[in-house]
Amino acid sequence: MNVHPHLIDPLTGELRLLPFTSTENFRDLGGYESDLGGTVRWRTIFRSDGLQALTDDDLALFESLGIRVVYDLRRDAERNERPNRVPSEAHCLMSSVDRNGALAGVRPTLVGSRGGEELLRSMYAQMVEHSAVAIARVFAGLADAERLPALFHCHAGKDRTGLIAALLLDLLGVDRERVLDDYEVSGVLHVANPHSYQMLIDSGLEPAAAAGALGAPRWAMEATLHDIDAAHGGAAGYLVEAGGLEGRAIDRLRELLLDT
Numbered sequence: 001m002n003v004h005p006h007l008i009d010p011l012t013g014e015l016r017l018l019p020f021t022s023t024e025n026f027r028d029l030g031g032y033e034s035d036l037g038g039t040v041r042w043r044t045i046f047r048s049d050g051l052q053a054l055t056d057d058d059l060a061l062f063e064s065l066g067i068r069v070v071y072d073l074r075r076d077a078e079r080n081e082r083p084n085r086v087p088s089e090a091h092c093l094m095s096s097v098d099r100n101g102a103l104a105g106v107r108p109t110l111v112g113s114r115g116g117e118e119l120l121r122s123m124y125a126q127m128v129e130h131s132a133v134a135i136a137r138v139f140a141g142l143a144d145a146e147r148l149p150a151l152f153h154c155h156a157g158k159d160r161t162g163l164i165a166a167l168l169l170d171l172l173g174v175d176r177e178r179v180l181d182d183y184e185v186s187g188v189l190h191v192a193n194p195h196s197y198q199m200l201i202d203s204g205l206e207p208a209a210a211a212g213a214l215g216a217p218r219w220a221m222e223a224t225l226h227d228i229d230a231a232h233g234g235a236a237g238y239l240v241e242a243g244g245l246e247g248r249a250i251d252r253l254r255e256l257l258l259d260t
Contacts, residue, residue, distance in 0.1 A: 116212025
């Protein structure tokens with residue numbers, strides 16, 4: 001089987017993608033080198049797509065990971081339609097964006113693959129602007145040793161999950177190129193997902209734009225992180241200044257999540 005190189009830790013050769021049969025994008029965020037010293041701790045923080053279809057064997061694997069808290073980033077309607085098979089906490093990143101109406105009416109005007117990518121870029125920017133407090137609540141949980149190991153996920157494990165993962169790796173001092181590598185892998189793992197594609201068509205996207213929105217365009221996350229850098233000096237500043245996260249939680253996150 002061909003394995004994407006960014007799914008393999010270069011130091012240990014360990015595979016970040018876990019062997020669940022009912023998920024496509026369940027990954028360990030461990031092993032990334034940090035400019036602060038050391039590496040991100042293995043088997044402590046996981047990212048994933050939806051957990052609604054876990055088989056009994058998958059549940060056994062999940063339990064073996066010792067995950068104490070699952071942060072479900074999906075909308076209420078998504079959770080009600082496809083409830084997780086494991087206990088989860090609701091932390092919807094799109095509710096404040098939906099209330100603001102920033103993306104309303106945008107989808108039908110987007111055409112072509114680039115249009116789909118631009119929808120992702122707009123969605124990321126809107127989450128950064130309108131969901132800072134919800135994002136900071138997730139990070140406050142990750143800063144609690146009693147709530148680790150932990151997992152955060154959405155539907156595809158790509159966009160809402162991708163933003164949280166990018167902010168977390170940035171906060172932990174991971175090189176920006178590696179942060180973007182981690183994000184970009186989701187586009188490979190989630191390729192040609194028929195359910196996601198149909199959801200986008202039903203929401204008003206034309207086919208080529210829907211296909212573009214299924215990807216993980218590096219430029220879209222890179223631009224989003226650049227905006228955060230310009231406004232707040234990076235993820236730590238954003239979480240404290242825009243999200244209201246206590247400064248000591250930043251130090252605690254680095255203590256808990258980095259092996260030095």
